[in-house]
Amino acid sequence: MNKITVWQITSKRTLPNGGTSELLATAFGADEAAARRNFERSQARIAHTHPELPTWQSSELTFTPVEQVEPI
Numbered sequence: 555m556n557k558i559t560v561w562q563i564t565s566k567r568t569l570p571n572g573g574t575s576e577l578l579a580t581a582f583g584a585d586e587a588a589a590r591r592n593f594e595r596s597q598a599r600i601a602h603t604h605p606e607l608p609t610w611q612s613s614e615l616t617f618t619p620v621e622q623v624e625p626i
Contacts, residue, residue, distance in 0.1 A: 557622035
């Protein structure tokens with residue numbers, strides 16, 4: 555069975571008030587493209603159900619492979 559990679563997602567942005575907002579998240583996928591698609595889907599769900607929360611564009615994110623796991 556193929557292993558799935560666990561990806562750490564990080565980003566940092568400067569806010570209009572001069573502060574910063576940081577993101578630390580996890581995604582799963584066979585490769586970075588799959589992990590990005592999974593993350594983008596979750597962002598779309600959040601934007602739909604909680605429009606008051608900020609969302610992140612894929613281009614703002616850094617994906618780093620953390621480990622490979624066996625699917626359940």
